[in-house]
Amino acid sequence: MNDATNDVREHAGEHDAWLAALDGELRRRGIEPGLARHVVAEAAAHLRDSRQPPLAAFGRPDVYAAAVADSVGEPVSGARRPPPGPVRLEARGIVKRYRRRPVLAGVDLTVRAGQIAAIVGANGCGKSTLLRICAGMVSPDRGRVHVHGTLGYCPQDGGTSEFLVPDEHFVLVGAGRGMGRAAAVGAGRAHAAALDWNPAGAGQARLLSGGTRQKLNLVMAGLGDPDVLLLDEPYQGFDRGAYVDFWHQLWRWRDAGKAIVVVTHLLDRLDRVDTVLDLTPVPEPEIRA
Amino acid sequence: MLAALVRRESYGYELAQSLDAAGLGPIRGGTLYPVLLRLQRTGMVTAQWREGEAGPARKYYRITESGGEVLRRTAADWESFAGGVSAILREVAAR
Numbered sequence: 001m002n003d004a005t006n007d008v009r010e011h012a013g014e015h016d017a018w019l020a021a022l023d024g025e026l027r028r029r030g031i032e033p034g035l036a037r038h039v040v041a042e043a044a045a046h047l048r049d050s051r052q053p054p055l056a057a058f059g060r061p062d063v064y065a066a067a068v069a070d071s072v073g074e075p076v077s078g079a080r081r082p083p084p085g086p087v088r089l090e091a092r093g094i095v096k097r098y099r100r101r102p103v104l105a106g107v108d109l110t111v112r113a114g115q116i117a118a119i120v121g122a123n124g125c126g127k128s129t130l131l132r133i134c135a136g137m138v139s140p141d142r143g144r145v146h147v148h149g150t151l152g153y154c155p156q157d158g159g160t161s162e163f164l165v166p167d168e169h170f171v172l173v174g175a176g177r178g179m180g181r182a183a184a185v186g187a188g189r190a191h192a193a194a195l196d197w198n199p200a201g202a203g204q205a206r207l208l209s210g211g212t213r214q215k216l217n218l219v220m221a222g223l224g225d226p227d228v229l230l231l232d233e234p235y236q237g238f239d240r241g242a243y244v245d246f247w248h249q250l251w252r253w254r255d256a257g258k259a260i261v262v263v264t265h266l267l268d269r270l271d272r273v274d275t276v277l278d279l280t281p282v283p284e285p286e287i288r289a
Numbered sequence: 290m291l292a293a294l295v296r297r298e299s300y301g302y303e304l305a306q307s308l309d310a311a312g313l314g315p316i317r318g319g320t321l322y323p324v325l326l327r328l329q330r331t332g333m334v335t336a337q338w339r340e341g342e343a344g345p346a347r348k349y350y351r352i353t354e355s356g357g358e359v360l361r362r363t364a365a366d367w368e369s370f371a372g373g374v375s376a377i378l379r380e381v382a383a384r
Contacts, residue, residue, distance in 0.1 A: 042322060046302050071323040
């Protein structure tokens with residue numbers, strides 16, 4: 001009798017932990033909360049009826065959540081989106097040569113508030129160079145960039161200070177954007193939580209993993225609510241879950257009216273952005289809408 | 290799955306059991322429910338949460354008219370395919 005009770009309790013704990021993980025994974029994939037509740041409740045009923053351990057019946061929570069997401073299709077977030085706002089970033093006729101090799105040959109890019117532009121193309125085609133030019137860190141040989149509003153930039157790597165802890169990064173960057181210490185740390189930790197990262201007790205940046213350092217970079221780019229966000233492949237070292245979180249963060253920023261430019265070589269999300277700029281060398285650079 | 294629902298409405302675990310009993314082997318929940326979700330999304334089945342006779346609430350699935358139509362078509366296709374295969378195998382057996 002006692003053994004049986006213990007057994008049931010142990011199973012209940014295992015079930016609850018698995019179901020909670022499933023719930024989190026479903027939400028992280030943008031499954032509408034009502035549907036997520038149903039999926040979790042149905043899995044709970046199945047576990048109760050079958051008396052199977054969750055891993056045997058359903059497999060890993062993240063894998064099962066992915067199967068569910070595939071079955072219901074992508075969330076239709078585009079349905080109620082307001083029309084894009086004013087132009088925030090305008091690059092016209094950008095030309096850049098390295099030595100005598102032309103890297104950018106007359107590139108145009110316009111991004112409005114509430115839009116995501118993806119810059120794609122082969123390695124070495126000038127994606128990062130264009131982003132640095134937009135950020136004002138590199139001068140073009142020809143052409144002009146107009147930024148209307150404040151700017152946040154997330155580099156591909158670097159950008160963190162080896163001997164500072166994450167909170168100190170937030171304070172430093174926040175100060176540059178007119179934020180007080182407490183406000184900067186609060187905002188930094190909130191943005192980090194959206195990426196499933198708790199920086200509160202984290203050590204110095206040099207001790208963080210590559211993926212976590214990129215989360216720190218991404219959080220810093222978004223501090224102080226800049227109008228324009230320039231993100232250079234910021235998901236290097238992210239695991240699959242963090243990668244999904246990253247895109248959801250992007251869509252939240254877009255829905256909040258930010259203008260976003262993201263350099264990427266991963267093409268699986270291009271159906272969810274507004275503009276794709278392909279820099280792969282062709283006779284005429286083109287913009288596809 | 291649709292054929293198992295033709296007899297009567299049912300919930301996931303019960304469906305898995307009846308498919309297992311029919312000789313299709315055990316079907317994991319991780320395989321079963323995504324299929325049911327897809328059938329529900331494409332309008333082949335409807336679903337409703339209801340209290341069981343004794344136990345807690347379960348999600349009951351019921352086949353729709355268009356689900357029945359798809360099932361009839363599939364059954365006819367399968368019939369002609371299986372008929373062809375049987376004919377070939379009969380020749381083999383007769384040798």
